[in-house]
Amino acid sequence: MKLVTDRGVAVLQAACDLDLSESVLRRWMRELSAAPAAAFPGNGQMRADLAEIAALKKEVVRPRAERDILKKSTAFFAREAT
Missing domain, CATH: 1.20.5 (Single alpha-helices involved in coiled-coils or other helix-helix interfaces)
Structure with missing residues (x-):
């Protein structure tokens, strides 16, 4: 996420670098922008x-x-x- 938001790397490139699907990375970014506190449940x-x-x-x-x-x-x- 920080690759895209802070460093300006394209979503497609960041997804490839992280071995993720582009849609997964885009969904994570939507969740983060919609509700930052609840974006990543777990920890x-x-x-x-x-x-x-x-x-x-x-x-x-x-x-x-x-x-x-x-x-x-x-x-x-x-x-x-x-």
Whole structure:
């Protein structure tokens, strides 16, 4: 990105130098200009939709554990009754 923005290298040339597709480099540049703070999620940053998915997965852990305990206790008491 800095090759293109700071040094004035053509996008096609920068893409070839970095062994990237020109469309990928252009998309990255669009994302950077649209939302610089959220352009490159990863390094400690998460996109909002991925953060929500992670939070929901954490939320689901306890109900699943409770369900599994209830299933096991139902099976246990069914065996005790016979």
